Amino acid sequence: MITDTEIKQVQAALPNPATLWVHEVLEPDQFSAAKQPFGRQALSRRTVLLLWGLRVYVVLMVLLVAMQTWNAFHNAQ
Amino acid sequence: MPADFTVEDLKRAGDRRRVHDLRAGKGGARSLKLLWLLIGPGILVMLGENDGPSMISYAQTGASYGVGFFLPFIALTFGMAFVIQEMTVRLGAATKRGHAELIYARFGRFWGFFAMADLVFGNLLTLVTEFIAVRAGLGFFGVPPGIAVLGAFLVVVAVVLTRRYWTWERITLGFAIFNLIFVPVALLAHPVSSQVVRAFFTWGPLPGGVTAGFILLVMSNIGATVTPWMLFFQQSAVVDKGLTTADIRHGRIDTAIGATLAAIAAIATVLATAPLFAHHVDASNLEGAAFAQALVPYVGNVGATLFAIGIFEAGLVAAITISSSSAYAFGEVMGGARSLNSPLREGWLFYAVLIAAAAIAAVLVLIPNAPLVFIVLLVNVIAVLAMPPAIVFLMLLVNDREIMGEHANGPMANFFGITVTILLVLAGLIFGITTIFPHMIPS
Numbered sequence: 001m002i003t004d005t006e007i008k009q010v011q012a013a014l015p016n017p018a019t020l021w022v023h024e025v026l027e028p029d030q031f032s033a034a035k036q037p038f039g040r041q042a043l044s045r046r047t048v049l050l051l052w053g054l055r056v057y058v059v060l061m062v063l064l065v066a067m068q069t070w071n072a073f074h075n076a077q
Numbered sequence: 078m079p080a081d082f083t084v085e086d087l088k089r090a091g092d093r094r095r096v097h098d099l100r101a102g103k104g105g106a107r108s109l110k111l112l113w114l115l116i117g118p119g120i121l122v123m124l125g126e127n128d129g130p131s132m133i134s135y136a137q138t139g140a141s142y143g144v145g146f147f148l149p150f151i152a153l154t155f156g157m158a159f160v161i162q163e164m165t166v167r168l169g170a171a172t173k174r175g176h177a178e179l180i181y182a183r184f185g186r187f188w189g190f191f192a193m194a195d196l197v198f199g200n201l202l203t204l205v206t207e208f209i210a211v212r213a214g215l216g217f218f219g220v221p222p223g224i225a226v227l228g229a230f231l232v233v234v235a236v237v238l239t240r241r242y243w244t245w246e247r248i249t250l251g252f253a254i255f256n257l258i259f260v261p262v263a264l265l266a267h268p269v270s271s272q273v274v275r276a277f278f279t280w281g282p283l284p285g286g287v288t289a290g291f292i293l294l295v296m297s298n299i300g301a302t303v304t305p306w307m308l309f310f311q312q313s314a315v316v317d318k319g320l321t322t323a324d325i326r327h328g329r330i331d332t333a334i335g336a337t338l339a340a341i342a343a344i345a346t347v348l349a350t351a352p353l354f355a356h357h358v359d360a361s362n363l364e365g366a367a368f369a370q371a372l373v374p375y376v377g378n379v380g381a382t383l384f385a386i387g388i389f390e391a392g393l394v395a396a397i398t399i400s401s402s403s404a405y406a407f408g409e410v411m412g413g414a415r416s417l418n419s420p421l422r423e424g425w426l427f428y429a430v431l432i433a434a435a436a437i438a439a440v441l442v443l444i445p446n447a448p449l450v451f452i453v454l455l456v457n458v459i460a461v462l463a464m465p466p467a468i469v470f471l472m473l474l475v476n477d478r479e480i481m482g483e484h485a486n487g488p489m490a491n492f493f494g495i496t497v498t499i500l501l502v503l504a505g506l507i508f509g510i511t512t513i514f515p516h517m518i519p520s
Contacts, residue, residue: 030319
């Protein structure tokens with residue numbers, strides 16, 4: 001198995017044309033260091049309301065699960 | 078064009094070159110070879126979700142309701158899973174970003190924090206249950222819990238330290254295919270084929286009707302197929318594998334194969350434990366290994382042994398995939414390494430998070446008197462409850478034409494996505510109402 005060090009040595013030793021294939025097979029965004037950051041998406045008021053609604057839903061449901069957990073332990077005793 | 082590239086890029090480029098060469102060449106087996114190269118994330122996510130609590134949930138289903146309503150219901154849940162997971166393939170291939178990275182980038186830290194909190198909490202609980210499954214499965218063979226858990230943890234570490242996505246993926250796929258071990262167990266249980274066919278056409282029988290136990294199993298079976306970690310894992314794996322928009326069709330096939338295999342294994346598990354229902358065996362307190370022992374009179378020692386191996390395998394594969402999803406999300410949010418191709422020097426924090434997630438869960442499982450069975454049942458329910466917000470983030474991203482371009486959702490994908498979201502919210506609400514008003518339905 002080729003080690004990372006060996007790959008680095010080969011990469012350093014090879015002339016640039018020999019590594020052109022890397023740029024040919026990977027799309028620009030697939031290079032780990034070259035990703036351009038995406039900007040923020042503007043959320044509509046309706047979307048924000050939906051997200052808050054679902055957050056409240058999750059909190060309430062987690063409380064219900066906690067309640068059921070309490071009941072299960074209480075009944076088991 | 079970037080001026081330079083990293084070792085991670087070089088490894089990914091090596092994988093992509095094989096795809097490019099195949100696409101450029103000719104030959105009859107070319108399409109099959111291409112499929113072989115491009116499958117992975119979809120099968121892994123689906124078979125990974127057939128994890129410890131899921132298989133125990135299917136086993137409970139078969140033992141409690143036999144052959145009937147739940148067979149088509151389970152097939153439906155995998156249809157739902159396919160609808161959701163296919164979107165992550167397009168998201169990953171079109172944006173080349175993982176799910177956590179996209180949520181933070183497009184919605185900001187505030188909403189990103191909530192999504193991550195759901196993921197971290199769910200993943201930790203789920204990982205605990207995977208080691209419970211490992212412990213239970215190997216317990217059937219008399220392996221002490223400490224050795225079983227330590228062994229599984231070491232396998233997770235060994236697979237990760239290959240530092241090569243392709244190798245990691247193929248080894249994990251090799252483990253995952255053992256999920257189908259439940260099929261021979263089902264055959265050994267000698268299910269009546271006419272009953273199976275009738276169940277799929279009539280969605281019945283449903284012995285005892287709608288009860289609290291039935292609702293819990295419905296929730297548990299949904300939670301066994303659609304969970305937040307799957308979204309994060311598959312999208313990140315698609316990116317790490319290097320899939321592009323040209324590979325979306327193969328990504329869909331990969332996901333469909335995964336959903337089909339996972340549905341077959343899940344239904345086989347229900348059929349395998351259905352004899353317990355037919356013989357009125359109380360399975361309400363059976364764990365993984367106890368299920369295997371209870372099945373001996375109906376599927377023999379061979380069947381019970383295969384069942385125990387299946388429970389062990391389910392826990393092991395999910396421990397690998399779920400700990401990876403935590404590490405991917407961590408790396409994406411922190412802006413550090415987020416690839417299984419990363420060399421140790423650059424990706425040490427990524428690997429440390431992955432190994433630490435598995436280690437914490439492994440240690441928790443070994444705490445004496447921990448309520449392990451209860452945690453198993455709880456995990457799937459929590460997964461269903463956390464899913465609607467996760468799907469809404471997914472739907473917002475996959476409809477975002479600025480990042481998705483022509484690969485954004487069409488009306489049909491939105492219809493199915495919204496339908497699944499509504500079904501999940503309804504399932505959660507029914508669970509909530511029956512918890513607050515337990516006398517509304519028979520216990």
